[in-house]
Amino acid sequence: MNPLYLAIPLSPLGGALVAGFFGRTIGRTLSHSVTILGMIACFICSLLVLQDVLAGHLFNGPLYTWASSGGLNLEVGFLVDGLSASMAVVVSFISLMVHVYTIGYMHEDPGYQRFFCYISLFTFGMLMLVLSNNFLQLFFGWEAVGLMSYLLIGFWYTRPSAIFANLKAFLVNRVGDFGFLLGIALVAAHFGSLDYAVVFGKVPGMQNTTIEIFSGVPWDLYSVIGILLFVGAMGKSAQVPLHVWLPDSMEGPTPISALIHAATMVTAGIFMVSRLSPLYEAAPTALSVILVIGAITAFFMGLLGLVQHDIKRVVAYSTLSQLGYMTVGLGASAYAASMFHLITHAFFKALLFLAAGSVIMAMHHEQDMRRMGGLRRYLPVTYVTSLVGTLALCGFPPFAGFFSKDAIIEATRLSNTPGAGLAYAAVLSGVFITSLYSFRLLFLAFHGKPRMDEHTREHLHESPWVVTVPLVLLALASALAGWFYVEPMLYGNHFGQAIVTGPGHEVLRHMAEEFHGPAAAALEGLHSLPFWLALAGAGTAAYLYIVAPGLPGRIALALAPLHRLLVNKYYLDVFYEAVFATGARRIGRLLWTVGDIGIIDGAVNGAARAVGSAAALIRQWQSGYVYHYAFTMICGVFLLLTLWFVRG
Numbered sequence: 001m002n003p004l005y006l007a008i009p010l011s012p013l014g015g016a017l018v019a020g021f022f023g024r025t026i027g028r029t030l031s032h033s034v035t036i037l038g039m040i041a042c043f044i045c046s047l048l049v050l051q052d053v054l055a056g057h058l059f060n061g062p063l064y065t066w067a068s069s070g071g072l073n074l075e076v077g078f079l080v081d082g083l084s085a086s087m088a089v090v091v092s093f094i095s096l097m098v099h100v101y102t103i104g105y106m107h108e109d110p111g112y113q114r115f116f117c118y119i120s121l122f123t124f125g126m127l128m129l130v131l132s133n134n135f136l137q138l139f140f141g142w143e144a145v146g147l148m149s150y151l152l153i154g155f156w157y158t159r160p161s162a163i164f165a166n167l168k169a170f171l172v173n174r175v176g177d178f179g180f181l182l183g184i185a186l187v188a189a190h191f192g193s194l195d196y197a198v199v200f201g202k203v204p205g206m207q208n209t210t211i212e213i214f215s216g217v218p219w220d221l222y223s224v225i226g227i228l229l230f231v232g233a234m235g236k237s238a239q240v241p242l243h244v245w246l247p248d249s250m251e252g253p254t255p256i257s258a259l260i261h262a263a264t265m266v267t268a269g270i271f272m273v274s275r276l277s278p279l280y281e282a283a284p285t286a287l288s289v290i291l292v293i294g295a296i297t298a299f300f301m302g303l304l305g306l307v308q309h310d311i312k313r314v315v316a317y318s319t320l321s322q323l324g325y326m327t328v329g330l331g332a333s334a335y336a337a338s339m340f341h342l343i344t345h346a347f348f349k350a351l352l353f354l355a356a357g358s359v360i361m362a363m364h365h366e367q368d369m370r371r372m373g374g375l376r377r378y379l380p381v382t383y384v385t386s387l388v389g390t391l392a393l394c395g396f397p398p399f400a401g402f403f404s405k406d407a408i409i410e411a412t413r414l415s416n417t418p419g420a421g422l423a424y425a426a427v428l429s430g431v432f433i434t435s436l437y438s439f440r441l442l443f444l445a446f447h448g449k450p451r452m453d454e455h456t457r458e459h460l461h462e463s464p465w466v467v468t469v470p471l472v473l474l475a476l477a478s479a480l481a482g483w484f485y486v487e488p489m490l491y492g493n494h495f496g497q498a499i500v501t502g503p504g505h506e507v508l509r510h511m512a513e514e515f516h517g518p519a520a521a522a523l524e525g526l527h528s529l530p531f532w533l534a535l536a537g538a539g540t541a542a543y544l545y546i547v548a549p550g551l552p553g554r555i556a557l558a559l560a561p562l563h564r565l566l567v568n569k570y571y572l573d574v575f576y577e578a579v580f581a582t583g584a585r586r587i588g589r590l591l592w593t594v595g596d597i598g599i600i601d602g603a604v605n606g607a608a609r610a611v612g613s614a615a616a617l618i619r620q621w622q623s624g625y626v627y628h629y630a631f632t633m634i635c636g637v638f639l640l641l642t643l644w645f646v647r648g
Contacts, residue, residue: 004045004058004081007042008046009131012092012127019034023055029465039120050088054082058081060081066647071192072192073195075194076137076140076580078133079196080131082494083498086494086495086500088130094259095120100466100469104467119152123259123264126224126268128140134195135194138272138570141268142236145268149173151255153169154167162251165245168244169248172235173245180235186221186228196275196276207282208220220283222279223286226285227289230273232272234269237326239323247569249271257312257353261350265394270326273335277335277499288330288331291331291420292419294325295423297320297324298324299324299429305444306433306440306566310368311441316432318437322341326408328427332411332415333505334407340403340407341406343485344392347474348400349393350386351477358471364456373445374449379470390646394538395434395530400482409424412424431537448546502622
């Protein structure tokens, strides 16, 4: 085995252990230095491994066997192919940029060393997930990033809102992870193995296998497994209705918002479904469910971005919508397009979050866009990079988002999976919505007259180089990544045999027949409907927030019921609080009063009282007088003699 494989996850782990255990001893500078060096080593090793994979050198094998039971091996192993190697490069690069950015953003925070430890551990968990060759290690990485997200979202643990947000993320993901664990259990029960290669090898021979969840009602095994595993993806990748934790995760520091939303935790579900494509291609019902859920998420979460005033929350709802696009691509069997969008999205979404953090730093931690305006004169680097990220997000050619997002839209149009028509309408409408809320953010924050107080305006200045350098590098990736990688990732052999599509689902092969290079695709994109929808969204935003800034308020009043519905996020949080949270508390209170106090305490205390009463009665015979004991002995002898005569 190539030693670089182990170096990829162990480099951030080593940095995390040093910063975590010795951070107070070695100080801030050495703490961030050792974790950043670990991430640099991780990124370089990932690049070398990807180059090796593209040269045809793949690896699939166990590192060690943890346990064996009934022929089922529980192993830790690596699967290094085009899919995992590409993810490792993206994860390590984004994490490296976040590590460098954190030096400037968190320099005054008392938990500085602890934060570097956490983000390195987060990266380690994600890398173990993407490199896994079996469901057990996949679940380990899955839970590791969930745990680290809990710690990072609640990093500022003195804030009640942060504690509420990390508990909410933890509990919502437990719902998804319960389904995920059931899916893994079904795989182990029916395939007799947790190894990907073994399971995929048995898929063709077990077609039409059914199970009975309810007696007498047969269910397709692959569809049940696929849907249960996707429930886990709905939690991690924040798909409706398990999306509610993601906007609240903005309570964490901005660097972790970028790390969670760009290339790590929220993309785990997308990666998982792509990795399990041989299984999902045999489960058409599961693909339809994925397609419809993704379409609902892409459209309805995008609408919520239109009414947000917190700059980070606008970007957060953008993440929800873009995850919906990736999920739609999975449902349309365009796995490579979803992975390509995952990669381009990692660049421009990390860029937008880190740019938002730069604005927040300049505004002395003000996040309300209504108190910004005119910042492009004071933050030129942040503005230009934000513009690049916005153009990439909206899908303007030739930026990276154009190639990946348009591929998903076109694949959905060509798909014959049930629900594709609805999904196509949703993702097409989402183009206009995405452009509208993205340029709304850009115009409110960077254009128009300054709306901040005089003290804040006098102290506005560009962020330090440790903040702007990651912004520039991410902007370059957001502008150029699509141009260089659209052909090998979508229509070439970049992912090799890691992604499988079944007969009738080869939408990308049909699209390849019309592809004539990135330049031709970009020129053709200028005539496409998504481009004009994106342009219309940008124009609408310019009119509403620059030409007629009072109009949005009047529209909100005219459409008060719809506006109220969006502001309250479709009342899903209210529903969950009233039904699940309050219901759980009431059930707990009932179990406490009836079960604990009434039955358990009653039985324990009743037994104690019975023993006490018996002891009090018996104590009457222990008077200390000899004649009382003699009388007792006579009664005993009389009783024994009576029993002897009766039996005789």
